[in-house]
Amino acid sequence: MTTPLFDRMAVIGLGLVGSSLVRIARAKGLAKTIVAADASSSVRQQAEELKLCDEVFADAAQAASGADLVVLATPVGVMGTVAADIAPHLSAGAILTDVGSVKEAVVKSVGPHMPKGVHFIPGHPIAGTEQSGPGAGFAELFDGRWCILTPLEGTDEAALAKLTEFWNSCGSQVELMEEKHHDLVLAITSHVPHLIAYNIVGTAADLEGVTQQEVIKYSAGGFRDFTRIAASDPTMWRDVFLSNKDAVLEMLGRFSEDLTALQRAIRWGDGEALHKLFTHTRDIRRGIIDAGQETDEPDFGRRHDLEDGE
Amino acid sequence: MTTPLFDRMAVIGLGLVGSSLVRIARAKGLAKTIVAADASSSVRQQAEELKLCDEVFADAAQAASGADLVVLATPVGVMGTVAADIAPHLSAGAILTDVGSVKEAVVKSVGPHMPKGVHFIPGHPIAGTEQSGPGAGFAELFDGRWCILTPLEGTDEAALAKLTEFWNSCGSQVELMEEKHHDLVLAITSHVPHLIAYNIVGTAADLEGVTQQEVIKYSAGGFRDFTRIAASDPTMWRDVFLSNKDAVLEMLGRFSEDLTALQRAIRWGDGEALHKLFTHTRDIRRGIIDAGQETDEPDFGRRHDLEDGE
Numbered sequence: 001m002t003t004p005l006f007d008r009m010a011v012i013g014l015g016l017v018g019s020s021l022v023r024i025a026r027a028k029g030l031a032k033t034i035v036a037a038d039a040s041s042s043v044r045q046q047a048e049e050l051k052l053c054d055e056v057f058a059d060a061a062q063a064a065s066g067a068d069l070v071v072l073a074t075p076v077g078v079m080g081t082v083a084a085d086i087a088p089h090l091s092a093g094a095i096l097t098d099v100g101s102v103k104e105a106v107v108k109s110v111g112p113h114m115p116k117g118v119h120f121i122p123g124h125p126i127a128g129t130e131q132s133g134p135g136a137g138f139a140e141l142f143d144g145r146w147c148i149l150t151p152l153e154g155t156d157e158a159a160l161a162k163l164t165e166f167w168n169s170c171g172s173q174v175e176l177m178e179e180k181h182h183d184l185v186l187a188i189t190s191h192v193p194h195l196i197a198y199n200i201v202g203t204a205a206d207l208e209g210v211t212q213q214e215v216i217k218y219s220a221g222g223f224r225d226f227t228r229i230a231a232s233d234p235t236m237w238r239d240v241f242l243s244n245k246d247a248v249l250e251m252l253g254r255f256s257e258d259l260t261a262l263q264r265a266i267r268w269g270d271g272e273a274l275h276k277l278f279t280h281t282r283d284i285r286r287g288i289i290d291a292g293q294e295t296d297e298p299d300f301g302r303r304h305d306l307e308d309g310e
Numbered sequence: 311m312t313t314p315l316f317d318r319m320a321v322i323g324l325g326l327v328g329s330s331l332v333r334i335a336r337a338k339g340l341a342k343t344i345v346a347a348d349a350s351s352s353v354r355q356q357a358e359e360l361k362l363c364d365e366v367f368a369d370a371a372q373a374a375s376g377a378d379l380v381v382l383a384t385p386v387g388v389m390g391t392v393a394a395d396i397a398p399h400l401s402a403g404a405i406l407t408d409v410g411s412v413k414e415a416v417v418k419s420v421g422p423h424m425p426k427g428v429h430f431i432p433g434h435p436i437a438g439t440e441q442s443g444p445g446a447g448f449a450e451l452f453d454g455r456w457c458i459l460t461p462l463e464g465t466d467e468a469a470l471a472k473l474t475e476f477w478n479s480c481g482s483q484v485e486l487m488e489e490k491h492h493d494l495v496l497a498i499t500s501h502v503p504h505l506i507a508y509n510i511v512g513t514a515a516d517l518e519g520v521t522q523q524e525v526i527k528y529s530a531g532g533f534r535d536f537t538r539i540a541a542s543d544p545t546m547w548r549d550v551f552l553s554n555k556d557a558v559l560e561m562l563g564r565f566s567e568d569l570t571a572l573q574r575a576i577r578w579g580d581g582e583a584l585h586k587l588f589t590h591t592r593d594i595r596r597g598i599i600d601a602g603q604e605t606d607e608p609d610f611g612r613r614h615d616l617e618d619g620e
Contacts, residue, residue: 101531126528129609130595136608145530175527185524188514190531195572196506197532201591203561203568204498214495216597217485218436220455221411221500222507222539224604227595229532234588241576241584251513252573256566258513262505263562266551274551278544281511285440285537287526294534298446299439300610 005166006031010067012060012082014038014047015233016128017099018073019137022053024170027139037063038134039074046134065089069166072098072110077239080109092117095159099125101186101236103150103179105243111152119159122179123149124186125172132233143171144292150179187247191240192255194229195248198237201230225300315476316341320377322370322392324348324357325543326438327409328383329447332363334480337449347373348444349384356444375399379476382408382420387549390419402427405469409435411496411546413460413489415553421462429469432489433459434496435482442543453481454602460489497557501550502565504539505558508547511540535610 009031011018018036025031034053037060038044047056057063064070064086072079079098090096096118100106103122114120127145129136147167151160164174177185204215204223215223241248265273288294295301319341321328328346335341344363347370348354357366367373374380374396382389389408400406406428410416413432424430437455439446457477461470474484487495514525514533525533551558575583598604605611 126530128531131608146527148528185520185528186531188517188520189525189528189533193510193532193536196510196569197535198588198591199569199572200503200506200565201594202587203565205590205594206568207498207564210495210498212594212597215499216594216601216603217456218458218495218499219598219603221436221438221496222503223499224595224598225507225535225539226503227591227598227604228610229535230588230591231595232588234585234592237588238581238584242579242581245576245579248576249573252569252576254517255510255513256569256573258516259506259509259562259566262509263559263566266555266558266562269552269555271548271552274548275544277512278508278540278542278547280515281508281537281540282544284511284515284522284526285534285541287522288529288534288537291526291529293526293529294537295612298441300538300612302605302610 004029004032005162005169006067006069008033008035008067009069009071010063011036011053011071011073012063012086013072013074014043014052014056014134015073015236016132016136017125017141018071019047019052019134020139020141021071021073021099021170023137023139024142026053028169030166030169031069035063035067043134050134052134061086061089066091068094070094070096072096072100075236075239076100076102076106076243077235079106080113083110083113087113087115090115090118093119095119095121095163097121097123097149097163099123101190101240102244103182107150107152107179119156121149121151121155121160121163123147123163123167124182125167125170126190127172128232130228130231132236140171142167145172146175147172148175148177148182150177150182183244183247184250187244187251191244191248192251194232194237195241195252196255197226197230200226314339314342315472315479316377316379318343318345318377319379319381320373321346321363321381321383322373322396323382323384324353324362324366324444325383325546326442326446327435327451328381329357329362329444330449330451331381331383331409331480333447333449334452336363338479340476340479341379345373345377353444360444362444371396371399376401378404380404380406382406382410385546385549386410386412386416386553387545389416390423393420393423397423397425400425400428403429405429405431405473407431407433407459407473409433411500411550412554413492417460417462417489429466431459431461431465431470431473433457433473433477434492435477435480436500437482438542440538440541442546450481452477455482457482457484458487458492459484460487460492493554493557494560497554497561501554501558502561504542504547505551505562506565507536507538507540510536
């Protein structure tokens with residue numbers, strides 16, 4: 001147990017990330033009191049059943065009231081509204097942060113509501129699974145991952161240090177970044193990959209020459225790898241694409257350009273160009289494994305046993 | 311141990327799939343003698359060290375000579391040449407099959423070399439990992455997977471039944487398919503997914519606004535899922551794209567069309583269209599898990615422990 005960093009921590013939104021934060025904060029004793037709010041009654045009920053935290057409110061303002069750490073963990077599309085609701089109830093000296101996958105839009109939608117004396121420090125833990133809801137969270141989600149903070153000009157150093165300590169205690173390393181750059185980096189490392197995964201799963205579902213049953217049966221040929229992230233939360237991801245439009249369209253443009261070149265190489269039988277790319281891409285995976293961001297077990301460590309099947 | 315189905319089984323090419331076949335055949339006693347051939351001396355040396363089979367030859371014809379089961383497990387681009395080399399040495403009544411990811415091209419390149427009396431039955435086990443070489447193979451690779459056979463008109467029923475029994479003994483269920491249809495199904499379930507994965511990893515490696523180090527660091531946002539299949543064997547995959555050109559270009563056309571529609575939805579802020587697709591795609595993953603072709607552990611069952619990190 002660490003000495004509590006905060007007296008009252010309020011997490012707004014108890015999805016995968018919000019509920020994981022509550023779990024790790026409790027496990028590590030990072031706040032004396034931990035409360036949460038969620039707009040969905042079924043989520044609140046689940047949270048009560050799981051005994052996730054000290055109190056769960058329907059009203060975000062009630063949760064945030066008196067808190068010295070408030071974490072917005074809702075889809076980014078509603079963060080502005082939530083911020084407006086809770087703003088009058090925020091204590092002077094409180095830190096307000098978020099876990100949204102887009103940062104410039106959050107700065108624009110949340111920032112203007114922040115009262116003087118509240119330390120608004122946008123953030124984004126690079127962690128998640130394809131599952132959603134309070135039951136899907138777990139305390140180890142942030143362990144060994146990176147958390148990007150995008151502090152605004154003039155951010156209080158002590159508040160930033162305290163929030164950094166909080167994330168370190170969750171198991172993450174903190175990196176500081178300008179919000180526009182964050183959005184560009186995440187467009188290629190997260191947003192476009194999700195879009196492409198959603199897209200190919202959609203394409204495969206709507207073919208007339210190949211049945212959906214065939215797609216499912218023979219998915220072990222590679223397709224199934226894409227279905228994992230294409231099972232991610234639809235509302236969260238709709239908001240991401242709508243609020244990081246420019247960077248996503250920019251990166252998508254690059255992707256399509258490169259894909260057209262590959263298509264042309266196939267059409268003209270340019271085996272050398274294909275082989276060159278296919279060799280190059282192996283190095284990146286090696287780098288990711290070496291950086292501790294991926295398991296090095298083949299086939300994602302999927303089970304292959306004769307006894308049990310998969 | 312089963313009664314041996316074959317007297318002498320010869321596997322040409324000791325990569326991931328060839329070496330896995332040798333392992334399972336030995337483990338299950340599917341052939342009295344198991345021999346192999348590989349053109350690479352380092353592969354042959356590894357195979358000797360691993361004691362994979364009874365004998366390993368440099369010359370495919372020597373391995374195939376006297377065999378009643380010959381399995382071509384080389385990249386599809388060289389199967390025609392190998393078939394021409396071994397044809398004069400094939401015994402009457404022998405079954406010759408292959409494990410290539412493309413079937414029409416193999417029928418065209420291998421078929422004409424087959425002597426009368428040899429049963430040529432093209433095949434494709436839908437199984438693999440991103441790793442290559444004789445050290446990467448394992449006996450359980452085919453367990454719980456599908457193996458597609460594409461018998462030609464007039465194929466001997468007894469030979470087909472025997473080859474089916476062989477694959478069943480390896481743990482796979484056999485499905486029969488026309489070779490053209492196989493190539494279309496695999497284009498969407500395997501070939502285009504690999505192409506897209508190679509492509510996005512290539513795009514990410516060559517950006518000027520985002521460094522390769524950033525791509526690696528923040529890959530847990532989704533990108534790393536793509537790097538697995540983008541680490542697959544370059545030569546094998548070059549050959550797949552060159553020899554399944556028509557089906558790949560057809561499916562790639564569909565994919566790009568759908569992606570352009572998504573791009574347009576993002577540009578025009580059509581959240582409803584995005585949400586609709588993102589909800590639809592969840593069902594397919596559910597179907598794949600229910601069909602036993604994917605693990606249902608979140609995040610591919612990647613380890614998340616506080617003690618060891620990942």
